[in-house]
Amino acid sequence: MSDTKKLAIIASQGTLDWGYPPFILASTAAAMDMEAVIFFTFYGLPLLKKELDAKVSPHSNPAMPMKMPFGNKEFQSVNWPIPNVISGNVPGFDNMATMLMKETFKKKGVATIEELRSMCQEFGVRFIACQMTMEVFGFEKEEFIEGVEYGGAATFLEYAADANISLFI
Amino acid sequence: MSDMASNMELNCEGLNCPLPILKTKKAIDSLNSGEILKMTATDPGSVNDMASWAKRTGHELVAHTEASNVHTFFIRKK
Numbered sequence: 001m002s003d004t005k006k007l008a009i010i011a012s013q014g015t016l017d018w019g020y021p022p023f024i025l026a027s028t029a030a031a032m033d034m035e036a037v038i039f040f041t042f043y044g045l046p047l048l049k050k051e052l053d054a055k056v057s058p059h060s061n062p063a064m065p066m067k068m069p070f071g072n073k074e075f076q077s078v079n080w081p082i083p084n085v086i087s088g089n090v091p092g093f094d095n096m097a098t099m100l101m102k103e104t105f106k107k108k109g110v111a112t113i114e115e116l117r118s119m120c121q122e123f124g125v126r127f128i129a130c131q132m133t134m135e136v137f138g139f140e141k142e143e144f145i146e147g148v149e150y151g152g153a154a155t156f157l158e159y160a161a162d163a164n165i166s167l168f169i
Numbered sequence: 170m171s172d173m174a175s176n177m178e179l180n181c182e183g184l185n186c187p188l189p190i191l192k193t194k195k196a197i198d199s200l201n202s203g204e205i206l207k208m209t210a211t212d213p214g215s216v217n218d219m220a221s222w223a224k225r226t227g228h229e230l231v232a233h234t235e236a237s238n239v240h241t242f243f244i245r246k247k
Contacts, residue, residue, distance in 0.1 A: 024186070024187050027187060027191055028187040028190055028191065030194075031187070031190050031191050031193075031194035031222070032190075032194075032221075032222055032225040032226055033225065033226050034225075108185050109183045109184040109185040109188065109212070110185045110186075110188075111184075111185075111187075111188050111191075116187075119191050123191075123194070
């Protein structure tokens with residue numbers, strides 16, 4: 001398998017919407033017989049927590065569709081315009097948007113982030129947590145899932161130097 | 170073609186990207202070389218995705234049929 005392709009991803013965002021792409025791409029790459037590494041840094045680091053609490057915020061996220069996961073097809077296709085003055089000031093708005101997105105994903109047969117994450121591990125995707133970010137934001141290894149490696153920029157770059165695909169997400 | 174003999178059947182109907190691919194990979198791993206997996210999916214994206222997956226992994230996409238929005242794939246393990 002000397003021609004095994006390699007995927008290198010930096011996951012730098014930990015919201016529900018930005019948390020998906022690294023796990024989708026890495027698990028699929030592994031399913032396509034590629035090697036895959038995800039380096040979790042800055043706000044991507046919480047994606048490694050045992051108890052995921054990733055949320056999504058429509059605030060200052062103008063391209064995000066606000067749709068309802070229930071009702072008839074016509075109702076579900078309505079895109080609700082939410083002014084920033086509401087999304088930024090109404091308490092619990094992000095929780096509601098997160099609930100709606102999770103419900104929509106579930107109804108559309110999309111895996112949860114937890115499911116994709118565990119499939120990544122099952123397929124041999126390597127997870128590297130940025131040691132520096134852990135110090136800065138005060139994360140402990142005990143908070144993270146098993147099987148995570150710890151390292152810095154050089155650890156990632158050593159692998160990425162031979163990668164065929166490198167993505168910053 | 171949808172009544173072709175298979176060694177294993179996998180139902181991915183209702184599942185969305187990338188689950189059909191991930192479940193197909195798992196199923197193929199459990200088969201022996203030369204055996205056939207029958208996979209059904211309703212995700213329209215699975216048509217191109219299955220072709221790409223087969224091209225990349227070397228498993229052979231023997232047949233693909235579609236009836237009432239259900240796609241049926243037959244894959245022979247390499």
